[in-house]
Amino acid sequence: MRWLNRPASETQVTHGQRLWLYILSGVIMVWLVAPTLIVVPMSFSDSQYLEFPPEIWSTRWYDHYFGSEEWMAATVTSLTAALLTMCLATPLGVLAAYGLHASQLRAGRLIFVALITPMMVPLILVAIGAFYVYVKLQILYTMLGLVMAHTVLALPLVLIVTAAGLKSFDMNQEMAARSLGASRARAFFTVTLPQIRFSVITAALLAFLTSFDEVVVAMFISGGDNATLTRNMFNALRDQIDPTIASISTIMIAITSGLMVLAQLFGKPREGG
Amino acid sequence: MTERPASALPITIRAMTKTYGRVHALDQVDLDIRSGEFLTLLGPSGSGKTTLLMVLAGFTRPDSGSLKFGDTEVIRMPPHRRDLGMVFQNYALFPHMTVAGNIAYPLRLRGIGRAEREARVVRALETVQLGGYGGRRIDQLSGGQRQRVALARAIVFEPRILLMDEPLSALDKKLRDRMQIELRHLHEQLGMTTVYVTHDQREALTMSDRIAVIDHGRLMQLGAPREIYDRPANRFVADFIGESAFLPVRRKGAEILCAGRPLATESPAPEGEKLLAILRPERLQLLDGSVPPEINAFPATVSELVYQGDSFLMAARLEDGTELTLRDVVRRDTFAELPGPGSAVTLGLHARDTVLIPDDGAGAAP
Ligand SMILES: Nc1ncnc2c1ncn2[C@@H]1O[C@H](COP(=O)(O)OP(=O)(O)O)[C@@H](O)[C@H]1O
Numbered sequence: 001m002r003w004l005n006r007p008a009s010e011t012q013v014t015h016g017q018r019l020w021l022y023i024l025s026g027v028i029m030v031w032l033v034a035p036t037l038i039v040v041p042m043s044f045s046d047s048q049y050l051e052f053p054p055e056i057w058s059t060r061w062y063d064h065y066f067g068s069e070e071w072m073a074a075t076v077t078s079l080t081a082a083l084l085t086m087c088l089a090t091p092l093g094v095l096a097a098y099g100l101h102a103s104q105l106r107a108g109r110l111i112f113v114a115l116i117t118p119m120m121v122p123l124i125l126v127a128i129g130a131f132y133v134y135v136k137l138q139i140l141y142t143m144l145g146l147v148m149a150h151t152v153l154a155l156p157l158v159l160i161v162t163a164a165g166l167k168s169f170d171m172n173q174e175m176a177a178r179s180l181g182a183s184r185a186r187a188f189f190t191v192t193l194p195q196i197r198f199s200v201i202t203a204a205l206l207a208f209l210t211s212f213d214e215v216v217v218a219m220f221i222s223g224g225d226n227a228t229l230t231r232n233m234f235n236a237l238r239d240q241i242d243p244t245i246a247s248i249s250t251i252m253i254a255i256t257s258g259l260m261v262l263a264q265l266f267g268k269p270r271e272g273g
Numbered sequence: 274m275t276e277r278p279a280s281a282l283p284i285t286i287r288a289m290t291k292t293y294g295r296v297h298a299l300d301q302v303d304l305d306i307r308s309g310e311f312l313t314l315l316g317p318s319g320s321g322k323t324t325l326l327m328v329l330a331g332f333t334r335p336d337s338g339s340l341k342f343g344d345t346e347v348i349r350m351p352p353h354r355r356d357l358g359m360v361f362q363n364y365a366l367f368p369h370m371t372v373a374g375n376i377a378y379p380l381r382l383r384g385i386g387r388a389e390r391e392a393r394v395v396r397a398l399e400t401v402q403l404g405g406y407g408g409r410r411i412d413q414l415s416g417g418q419r420q421r422v423a424l425a426r427a428i429v430f431e432p433r434i435l436l437m438d439e440p441l442s443a444l445d446k447k448l449r450d451r452m453q454i455e456l457r458h459l460h461e462q463l464g465m466t467t468v469y470v471t472h473d474q475r476e477a478l479t480m481s482d483r484i485a486v487i488d489h490g491r492l493m494q495l496g497a498p499r500e501i502y503d504r505p506a507n508r509f510v511a512d513f514i515g516e517s518a519f520l521p522v523r524r525k526g527a528e529i530l531c532a533g534r535p536l537a538t539e540s541p542a543p544e545g546e547k548l549l550a551i552l553r554p555e556r557l558q559l560l561d562g563s564v565p566p567e568i569n570a571f572p573a574t575v576s577e578l579v580y581q582g583d584s585f586l587m588a589a590r591l592e593d594g595t596e597l598t599l600r601d602v603v604r605r606d607t608f609a610e611l612p613g614p615g616s617a618v619t620l621g622l623h624a625r626d627t628v629l630i631p632d633d634g635a636g637a638a639p
């Protein structure tokens with residue numbers, strides 16, 4: 001094992017001395033992903049109940065999911081809500097981040113904190129609050145209400161990610177563009193946005209996922225025709241433990257990790273920019 | 274070569290004032306910039322040069338004042354309608370576009386067709402001596418090349434006014450010297466009204482048709498480089514541009530007296546009883562023996578002699594304690610013969626070079 005005695009970095013620390021670090025990191029990684037990954041084999045079971053590891057392999061619960069009108073409706077609701085949330089939260093969050101960045105308002109920090117409170121308040125409070133407000137506004141169990149609530153939750157993420165992107169952008173460029181004949185909006189779209197696009201794409205994907213994965217608020221304010229996938233899964237879990245939710249979970253994991261991979265591919269500027 | 278713009282525009286600035294809290298960034302500035310001239314705003318850091326340029330460009334809204342390009346009042350016109358080229362201190366090039374993309378940007382905004390756009394980009398690149406660099410990425414360029422691209426981008430749409438804010442300050446000295454001459458030639462070739470900002474007096478003296486010296490948001494003097502240098506209007510200008518020692522003198526009747534002796538001058542003295550004579554190191558000379566009537570003589574004692582290669586500096590103290598410096602070229606073998614520290618010498622200043630300014634009581638500047 002000569003490898004153990006080689007330096008691990010520019011310092012003189014060897015791989016051998018770092019062994020504990022590698023083991024610890026490995027354990028933490030397994031700890032983090034095991035609960036997620038255990039669902040995958042469970043979803044391919046032939047049994048009536050959730051079991052691990054499955055005795056007989058089958059895709060019957062996938063067939064059940066795709067064949068169930070109720071599950072399909074919930075899936076459409078969730079995807080629609082996630083898409084609309086993304087389309088609403090991204091422009092709003094980007095505009096807010098840009099406005100705060102460009103204005104250099106002294107109250108800017110305060111406004112920033114106010115906008116990210118939904119992230120700091122316990123989710124259950126947001127859910128209860130939204131419920132009572134929606135009853136008054138009569139938009140309980142509607143797509144509009146769901147998208148609005150999810151937008152509130154996604155906005156802080158969009159704001160933070162975009163603000164971080166803007167930090168490394170030189171606003172002089174926008175002034176240059178304006179002096180060259182671009183209106184403020186045109187300068188933003190042709191000079192600023194292309195350069196913070198990686199942050200904006202990442203922010204959009206995060207907004208999508210925020211809505212798609214969300215269950216607590218959805219439990220309170222989504223229902224009827226507009227029940228989300230996560231809400232129905234939660235109910236299914238309570239009523240009958242049925243491997244369908246394992247197969248749905250697997251599909252959601254695939255979608256989520258797919259988006260994360262996309263975020264990694266497009267969400268990172270290559271070099272220099 | 275880019276052809277001359279249809280016409281350059283004069284700029285009229287009246288009573289321009291801008292305050293930031295208690296700081297007067299601009300204090301009642303009146304300035305007429307002539308059509309087609311190269312005017313430099315010169316002043317120390319924080320004097321309001323950038324603020325004035327930003328007011329011209331439309332990025333800073335003044336508290337009050339009027340601004341005209343030609344006959345048009347533009348104070349409320351947004352920056353993108355002012356149709357002026359601007360070069361920023363850090364260039365502000367667009368890194369997500371190529372060199373050609375950067376230069377074509379203002380043309381695209383003006384709806385100029387592809388063929389003409391490309392032709393004009395090529396011409397602009399040639400004008401700034403970057404022919405063939407159109408396809409490069411911005412991060413592949415050196416500082417001097419970026420500077421040229423920024424310039425090409427600012428002139429390609431043939432604006433009638435060009436603004437530059439310390440465009441050479443990020444370059445090393447050699448390149449800066451060369452770019453000064455190039456910018457000057459470019460201005461002669463293009464002929465647009467150019468407002469140039471710098472805190473470097475030598476740069477201002479080298480490049481400008483006229484210089485506007487600014488301090489604390491106020492216009493201290495406006496004039497051609499030689500006028501500013503040879504006939505400074507006040508202590509600030511004399512002190513900021515070139516090196517100067519100041520000698521208190523008094524008016525007595527028709528005469529100007531310096532330590533009791535009359536002082537010969539060629540230009541009329543300003544108003545007031547208490548005045549200052551400006552003594553520039555390179556205008557002083559070492560006298561030996563007889564003193565011609567057109568030379569003012571100052572007896573002094575040498576305190577230090579410094580060899581500087583092409584020139585030498587002699588520090589000397591007058592009888593009243595005023596410290597003077599004399600600079601002259603070192604010619605072969607003459608340096609060794611110069612009087613050393615402690616020697617008594619007589620310094621001479623030609624009446625032509627004897628400039629008087631009002632003694633406004635401002636203490637010795639740092
Ligand atoms: N945005 C601003 N907010 C507050 N003070 C400013 C601002 N811009 C300029 N100032 C002040 O105005 C004065 C002039 O600044 P500036 O025009 O940048 O000077 P210069 O370009 O000559 O160095 C300085 O005292 C500066 O601190």
Ligand SMILES: [Mg+2]
Nearest residue numbers: 319322323324
């Ligand atoms: Mg400045």
